[in-house]
Amino acid sequence: MILNIATYLSILIFLITVIYRFMRIANTPAHLRWDLYPVPHEGFKKAKYGGSYYEELDWWTKPRHVSIASELNTMIPEIIFLKGVWESNKGLWFWSWAFHFGLYLAVFMAALVVASAIIGPASTFGVVLTKIAGISTIFGYILGGIGCIGMIFKRLFNERLKMFTTVGSIVNLVFILAIFVTGLKAISEVNLFTTDPSSLIGQLQIFVSGLVGFDSSVPLNSSVIWHIGVTLAFMVYMPFTHMAHFVLKWFTYHGIRWNDEPNTAGSALEKDLTKSLNFKPTWAADHIKGDGKKTWVDIATEKGFKDEKK
Amino acid sequence: MKKNKLKISDFSKESDQLVHIDPKDFIPLPPPYDKIEDEPIWKEIKPEYRETHECTLDDTVAVGIPKPKTPEEEKELVDKFVSGLRKLFEKENNWTFLQQLMLSLEHCAKCQTCVDACPIYEASGKNDLYRPTYRSEIWRRIVKKYVQKKPFSSFTDGDIDLNWTTVARLIELSYRCTICRRCAQTCPVGVDNALITHELRKVFSQEMGIAAKEIHEKGSVLQLKVGSSTGMNSEVVKDNIDFIDEDMTDITGIEVKSKWDVKGADLMLIHNAGEIIAWPENPGAFAIILEAAGINWTMSSEAVAYDGINYGLWYDDVQLARVAIKHAQAAKKLGVKKIVVGECGHAHKALTVIADRVLVGDLNVPRESAMTLLEDIVFSGKIKFDPSRNDFPVTLHDPCNMVRLMGIVEPQRRILRYLCPQFREMTPHGVHNYCCGGGSGFAIMSAHNFTNWRVAVSGRKKFKQILDAYSDCPGPETKKYLCAPCSNCKGQIRDIFQYYNAKEKSNLIYGGLVELIVNAMVDVKPGFISWEDAF
Numbered sequence: 128m129i130l131n132i133a134t135y136l137s138i139l140i141f142l143i144t145v146i147y148r149f150m151r152i153a154n155t156p157a158h159l160r161w162d163l164y165p166v167p168h169e170g171f172k173k174a175k176y177g178g179s180y181y182e183e184l185d186w187w188t189k190p191r192h193v194s195i196a197s198e199l200n201t202m203i204p205e206i207i208f209l210k211g212v213w214e215s216n217k218g219l220w221f222w223s224w225a226f227h228f229g230l231y232l233a234v235f236m237a238a239l240v241v242a243s244a245i246i247g248p249a250s251t252f253g254v255v256l257t258k259i260a261g262i263s264t265i266f267g268y269i270l271g272g273i274g275c276i277g278m279i280f281k282r283l284f285n286e287r288l289k290m291f292t293t294v295g296s297i298v299n300l301v302f303i304l305a306i307f308v309t310g311l312k313a314i315s316e317v318n319l320f321t322t323d324p325s326s327l328i329g330q331l332q333i334f335v336s337g338l339v340g341f342d343s344s345v346p347l348n349s350s351v352i353w354h355i356g357v358t359l360a361f362m363v364y365m366p367f368t369h370m371a372h373f374v375l376k377w378f379t380y381h382g383i384r385w386n387d388e389p390n391t392a393g394s395a396l397e398k399d400l401t402k403s404l405n406f407k408p409t410w411a412a413d414h415i416k417g418d419g420k421k422t423w424v425d426i427a428t429e430k431g432f433k434d435e436k437k
Numbered sequence: 438m439k440k441n442k443l444k445i446s447d448f449s450k451e452s453d454q455l456v457h458i459d460p461k462d463f464i465p466l467p468p469p470y471d472k473i474e475d476e477p478i479w480k481e482i483k484p485e486y487r488e489t490h491e492c493t494l495d496d497t498v499a500v501g502i503p504k505p506k507t508p509e510e511e512k513e514l515v516d517k518f519v520s521g522l523r524k525l526f527e528k529e530n531n532w533t534f535l536q537q538l539m540l541s542l543e544h545c546a547k548c549q550t551c552v553d554a555c556p557i558y559e560a561s562g563k564n565d566l567y568r569p570t571y572r573s574e575i576w577r578r579i580v581k582k583y584v585q586k587k588p589f590s591s592f593t594d595g596d597i598d599l600n601w602t603t604v605a606r607l608i609e610l611s612y613r614c615t616i617c618r619r620c621a622q623t624c625p626v627g628v629d630n631a632l633i634t635h636e637l638r639k640v641f642s643q644e645m646g647i648a649a650k651e652i653h654e655k656g657s658v659l660q661l662k663v664g665s666s667t668g669m670n671s672e673v674v675k676d677n678i679d680f681i682d683e684d685m686t687d688i689t690g691i692e693v694k695s696k697w698d699v700k701g702a703d704l705m706l707i708h709n710a711g712e713i714i715a716w717p718e719n720p721g722a723f724a725i726i727l728e729a730a731g732i733n734w735t736m737s738s739e740a741v742a743y744d745g746i747n748y749g750l751w752y753d754d755v756q757l758a759r760v761a762i763k764h765a766q767a768a769k770k771l772g773v774k775k776i777v778v779g780e781c782g783h784a785h786k787a788l789t790v791i792a793d794r795v796l797v798g799d800l801n802v803p804r805e806s807a808m809t810l811l812e813d814i815v816f817s818g819k820i821k822f823d824p825s826r827n828d829f830p831v832t833l834h835d836p837c838n839m840v841r842l843m844g845i846v847e848p849q850r851r852i853l854r855y856l857c858p859q860f861r862e863m864t865p866h867g868v869h870n871y872c873c874g875g876g877s878g879f880a881i882m883s884a885h886n887f888t889n890w891r892v893a894v895s896g897r898k899k900f901k902q903i904l905d906a907y908s909d910c911p912g913p914e915t916k917k918y919l920c921a922p923c924s925n926c927k928g929q930i931r932d933i934f935q936y937y938n939a940k941e942k943s944n945l946i947y948g949g950l951v952e953l954i955v956n957a958m959v960d961v962k963p964g965f966i967s968w969e970d971a972f
Binding site: 151152155156157158159160161162163164165166169173176177178179180181182183184185186187205209211212214215216219223287288290291292293294295296298368369371372375376378379380382383384387389390391392396397400401403404406407408409410411412413414415417419423426427428429430 | 552758789
């Protein structure tokens with residue numbers, strides 16, 4: 128009963144926090160451009176060397192092409208293989224990749240558990256999903272565990288990293304390591320590769336079925352309960368940390384680095400900008416003297432030197 | 438304090454000097470510049486200045502905050518700083534960069550993936566003070582502890598003391614980054630340390646009225662007041678351009694007459710006015726090319742609009758907007774079809790990209806780079822060229838603002854491949870280039886011994902890269918040309934070459950792209966580019 132309620136609450140807190148953080152960024156006003164090249168949606172050819180539409184004469188008279196395929200071509204190797212870390216930080220790459228890929232596999236397993244629990248673990252498709260989930264779990268937890276341990280050592284002892292290591296950064300890693308360790312412990316105590324209800328995947332399927340059907344009477348192995356408990360605690364904790372980058376990274380790339388949308392007359396962007404230009408700043412320096420009454424337009428069209436020292 | 442022993446907490450502790458710069462730590466340059474004993478001796482900061490100003494960060498000074506005379510003055514600086522930091526997170530005050538800043542505050546994984554991308558950090562011998570993340574980490578900890586007042590932030594995010602020393606050093610440290618954004622390119626999460634530098638400078642300027650004198654008082658303020666940061670008013674600019682036209686006519690044998698205030702022209706050309714003073718052959722060459730191509734062009738003699746610089750880009754959104762609006766108003770007044778930005782990287786980015794979301798309504802006059810226009814002219818067949826006139830080794834410096842931050846990469850290269858038989862690339866190049874070391878205003882900053890620092894440290898990687906591009910012909914017997922289509926980059930490169938005596942030792946000169954184009958024009962007398970006359 129307690130575990131079920133904790134799960135509902137954890138999922139709720141996780142979703143609310145992640146949505147809140149996402150919306151908080153999404154609701155910031157239209158900002159000035161801060162693009163950084165290469166911008167992959169310029170297309171395969173230009174993305175290869177970092178070109179933009181500014182390379183074309185009278186670019187504003189030409190149709191603007193946005194290539195989703197070229198974006199995916201950049202995003203997929205980055206997400207799956209952490210290409211950027213490989214290129215710029217090889218010493219950290221394996222540990223970081225193992226850590227992230229372990230997490231991906233764990234999330235993938237969770238999705239398969241939910242899907243197989245809903246369609247029925249004993250169905251033909253359910254059996255296939257269960258087996259894939261089992262493989263994903265063992266690989267994911269071992270890989271993730273190794274990655275976590277490697278990252279903890281790097282953060283504590285590597286000259287490059289330790290100056291920036293805080294208690295918080297170690298806590299984050301230990302928390303994730305605890306998920307993998309409790310998971311591996313549960314695997315060692317219950318069978319993994321069978322579709323039997325007593326296996327880890329089977330136990331998790333029963334647990335998910337219980338959640339979906341509001342049935343808290345399902346019997347669970349104590350090591351499985353520990354594993355679920357640690358995972359739920361992490362779900363509540365994680366969105367409050369920098370680890371929320373798993374979702375907010377969308378903005379750093381699509382909203383900033385790759386945001387090359389030109390401002391055109393009568394566009395929605397221009398309307399948003401006009402609204403922002405009417406904000407009333409309070410910057411106090413002498414050359415601005417924002418009093419909360421003058422708008423950005425007022426200030427930007429002032430001479431800007433009246434009160435300067437000679 | 439020894440390098441690589443630096444801690445974040447050291448930043449707030451009073452000491453004679455946080456770090457020392459030792460030329461022995463610098464990355465080596467290729468021969469004949471490889472002897473440490475030949476490195477120019479750094480100018481000393483005068484003891485009386487040290488007595489009265491903050492000079493305890495490293496061995497140079499860019500801003501120089503006067504030391505407080507009373508505890509109240511100490512407190513005032515800290516309070517104003519916190520007040521400014523708070524405003525950075527208010528949409529009314531910082532709608533311009535709020536989203537970018539929030540993301541860079543909250544999502545750094547502290548993985549240090551970005552650090553090796555920084556040419557200053559690398560060239561200094563990996564001095565921790567110059568890690569792009571060092572400055573950001575201090576800022577992040579201050580924001581979390583003193584602005585957001587986040588519970589347990591010292592535990593979760595790391596501790597920092599905020600006092601006068603912290604603020605004064607942070608002001609200085611915000612002028613040890615060229616905002617080239619090479620580090621941001623490598624961040625897997627998309628965090629941007631250069632943005633944090635930019636936003637810190639904004640707090641100091643917009644809230645506290647503190648900025649490097651050369652970019653504010655003698656820069657954007659002078660430009661708004663007189664018309665140009667060079668101090669030239671409209672009449673002086675026109676006179677100078679007349680002289681340049683006469684010189685160009687003599688040198689090229691072609692009658693050159695620059696155009697002013699032509700209503701309804703096809704384009705309004707806007708130069709960095711520094712070119713007119715320091716590199717007159719550049720605006721001269723533009724005039725020759727545009728005339729030869731039969732283009733209906735003009736320049737504006739309106740105050741501010743004859744100088745394309747916009748230093749606000751580096752430190753102050755308000756100043757940026759004021760200048761950009763003046764540029765657009767001049768174009769609107771003339772009724773031109775578009776503005777073309779000459780060879781100035783930061784003017785490119787300020788007017789074309791950043792101001793794009795400031796110029797609304799009828800101020801949104803189309804703006805483009807001179808690179809695309811020049812490419813169109815060169816390949817149009819309107820002008821005859823003889824590339825053999827440019828048969829000497831040429832390499833290209835990519836101005837960060839034009840290339841990494843705007844994606845204008847190929848037009849200038851297509852021209853060079855066509856007109857310069859010995860064109861060769863630097864490694865790396867294009868959007869992965871290294872900054873000249875003079876970015877974000879450094880090229881015009883030279884107080885005390887700042888020139889020593891910006892040449893020997895921030896410009897070192899670029900100088901090494903330039904020399905490496907000519908590794909097949911390093912000696913003075915081969916004439917070599919560095920093409921740098923940006924005024925600020927040229928200013929920095931001029932200083933690097935002079936500092937290391939590169940003209941004598943390597944027969945290396947620098948200049949823009951238009952000079953190479955004119956040098957190859959069949960109708961122009963040979964020898965437009967001259968090694969003998971170069972600085």
